[in-house]
Amino acid sequence: MSREYDLIVIGGGPGGSSAAITAAREGSRVLLLERGRFPRQKVCGEFVSTESLALLKWLLGESQQHLLQKALTLSESRLLLDGRIIHVPIDPPAASIARYDLDLALWNAAQQAGVTALQETTVQAIEGEDPFRVVTPSGEFGGRAVINATGRWSNLKLAENLPFGTRWLGLKAHFHGNGDLEASVDLYFFDGGYCGVQPVRGSDGSMLLNACALVSPGVASTLAEVLDRHPLLAGRSRAWTTTFEPVATFPVVLRQPVPVSGNVMNAGDAAGFVDPFIGDGIALALRGGNLAARNLYPFLNATAELKQSLEGYESAYRQVLSPAYRASSLLRKFMGVPRALRGAVLAACESSPRLASYLVEVTRSKPIELQPEFHQ
Numbered sequence: 001m002s003r004e005y006d007l008i009v010i011g012g013g014p015g016g017s018s019a020a021i022t023a024a025r026e027g028s029r030v031l032l033l034e035r036g037r038f039p040r041q042k043v044c045g046e047f048v049s050t051e052s053l054a055l056l057k058w059l060l061g062e063s064q065q066h067l068l069q070k071a072l073t074l075s076e077s078r079l080l081l082d083g084r085i086i087h088v089p090i091d092p093p094a095a096s097i098a099r100y101d102l103d104l105a106l107w108n109a110a111q112q113a114g115v116t117a118l119q120e121t122t123v124q125a126i127e128g129e130d131p132f133r134v135v136t137p138s139g140e141f142g143g144r145a146v147i148n149a150t151g152r153w154s155n156l157k158l159a160e161n162l163p164f165g166t167r168w169l170g171l172k173a174h175f176h177g178n179g180d181l182e183a184s185v186d187l188y189f190f191d192g193g194y195c196g197v198q199p200v201r202g203s204d205g206s207m208l209l210n211a212c213a214l215v216s217p218g219v220a221s222t223l224a225e226v227l228d229r230h231p232l233l234a235g236r237s238r239a240w241t242t243t244f245e246p247v248a249t250f251p252v253v254l255r256q257p258v259p260v261s262g263n264v265m266n267a268g269d270a271a272g273f274v275d276p277f278i279g280d281g282i283a284l285a286l287r288g289g290n291l292a293a294r295n296l297y298p299f300l301n302a303t304a305e306l307k308q309s310l311e312g313y314e315s316a317y318r319q320v321l322s323p324a325y326r327a328s329s330l331l332r333k334f335m336g337v338p339r340a341l342r343g344a345v346l347a348a349c350e351s352s353p354r355l356a357s358y359l360v361e362v363t364r365s366k367p368i369e370l371q372p373e374f375h376q
């Protein structure tokens with residue numbers, strides 16, 4: 001195995017796999033390092049927004065298309081808030097894909113694309129530059145460029161604005177719904193958090209429900225407590241049975257993006273963490289990884305300095321992806337205003353799904369200009 005690469009990508013989630021596949025398909029020698037092992041459960045609502053589906057299809061390549069064939073489509077969202085039910089059409093539909101399958105399929109697609117992909121390899125440090133030295137327990141690797149896609153939290157702590165603010169708890173499990181298979185993504189809001197419920201296909205093809213919550217730890221510390229926080233959800237979930245022990249993550253802290261730290265590009269949650277209720281984190285990771293790798297082409301092909309590639313990425317990121325963070329943080333503030341004040345807006349949304357749809361639309365990252373092959 002070689003120890004020298006054009007690009008080293010740290011973190012094998014959607015952001016890292018996307019960056020690695022994009023660079024490898026362009027002819028770069030890419031090393032992808034992941035601390036964990038796939039497949040694994042991950043706290044996530046598993047809502048894959050429409051904006052990223054063409055890119056996901058391209059990233060998966062021929063060998064992993066089965067993932068999209070078995071994905072469920074979601075054409076409606078229901079927001080259950082302040083005693084109202086607001087229907088929001090999702091047009092074109094989004095997809096529901098278990099992270100257990102999504103992350104593994106992307107990892108496999110990276111290997112198919114020629115990426116050297118090592119699991120259970122934690123990066124301990126990034127040193128020097130030109131080449132960078134990436135330190136792991138199994139030795140050092142050299143790379144002309146490095147992309148940090150280590151997610152929301154990592155030992156590397158590269159992004160300057162380290163998270164502060166409200167510390168949320170994330171919880172998730174899959175359930176047998178015993179006949180409950182509503183084909184919409186339902187968001188149940190209550191004081192101190194919310195819980196999303198949507199149908200998802202299990203690895204064995206069975207139809208399940210994913211319940212995923214973001215709560216203040218003072219409000220609930222288990223998924224069972226979360227399900228009891230909303231009267232309609234408590235009633236609905238009574239017949240459900242879990243398929244695995246709920247998984248948890250803490251702390252979850254929302255953070256505005258920092259696309260570049262020093263001479264390293266940050267992609268996905270490592271760049272910034274967007275409020276999960278807009279269901280765009282996977283899309284932002286896929287698109288951020290792709291954008292980072294594309295901006296490295298000129299440097300890796302010796303037609304630009306690394307500095308120019310970094311500037312190109314930062315500017316593209318601010319233009320294409322940052323608006324989603326700003327809009328979702330405004331929506332989050334709106335959720336925090338007193339119930340009486342938000343009542344008028346919610347009533348308008350309740351009677352006009354088009355208005356609700358528009359408000360969701362503004363939280364979306366702008367579509368990336370697709371390269372021709374993304375349309376295949």
Ligand SMILES: Cc1cc2nc3c(=O)[nH]c(=O)nc-3n(C[C@H](O)[C@H](O)[C@H](O)COP(=O)(O)OP(=O)(O)OC[C@H]3O[C@@H](n4cnc5c(N)ncnc54)[C@H](O)[C@@H]3O)c2cc1C
Binds near residue numbers: 012036156
């Ligand atoms: C409660 C909750 C619900 C959510 N629901 C949704 C949803 O419905 N839809 C949606 O789009 N998004 C959702 N998200 C957000 C989504 O999960 C993330 O945005 C997405 O996983 C980001 O992908 P990533 O590749 O950047 O990071 P990750 O998926 O976290 O991948 C990072 C990888 O880096 C690895 N790593 C970390 N440190 C190292 C190291 N030092 N060396 C090697 N590897 C390392 C980790 O093991 C991990 O596998 C949700 C998040 C939460 C918390």
